[in-house]
Amino acid sequence: MRMSDMVARYILDILDEQGGEAEIRRNELATTLGCVPSQINYVITSRFTPEQGFIVESRRGGGGYIRITRINTTRGVAIMHIVNAIGSTLDKATAEVMIENMFTRGFIDARTAKLMAAAMGERAYLGVPQEYRDSLRAAVFKNMLLTLVDT
Secondary structure (H helix, E strand, O other), rough: OOHHHHHHOOOOOOOHHOOEEEEEEEHHHHHHHHOOHHHHHHHHOOOHOOOOEEEEEEEOOOOOOEEEEEEOOOOOHHHHHHHHHHHHOOOHHHHHHHHHHHOOOOOOOOOHHHHHHHOHHHHHHOOHHHHHHHHEEEEHHHHHHHHHOOO
């Protein structure tokens, strides 16, 4: 498991244990997990965004902290936030994070997550010129998500 996945999993576990709100200290968490503080920043900015259902607040200084709150919303609203966050291009790693977040929040089941991940993988776009892959991936993913909203 990659370090970023371990950090994300650790934070998600804290959120689950504390009813959807976690207050962490970046340096302490980095020491606990054996990584650098910038890795914590990367995970928080890439995986705990409003589009993915989170509010992040931070306070700097000696008593500083990072507070992450899970937004409770309906499945349809959350999926539409993801659709709106995608833009005109989407890389494989970002798509995987979005799929994992939807699975973790119970918006999709394991089978749907696997099918979506397969459709977002590089193998699905081997016949497409490199410069068009992320645009096509974004369009396919948006279409898949819009189909989920209707179900």
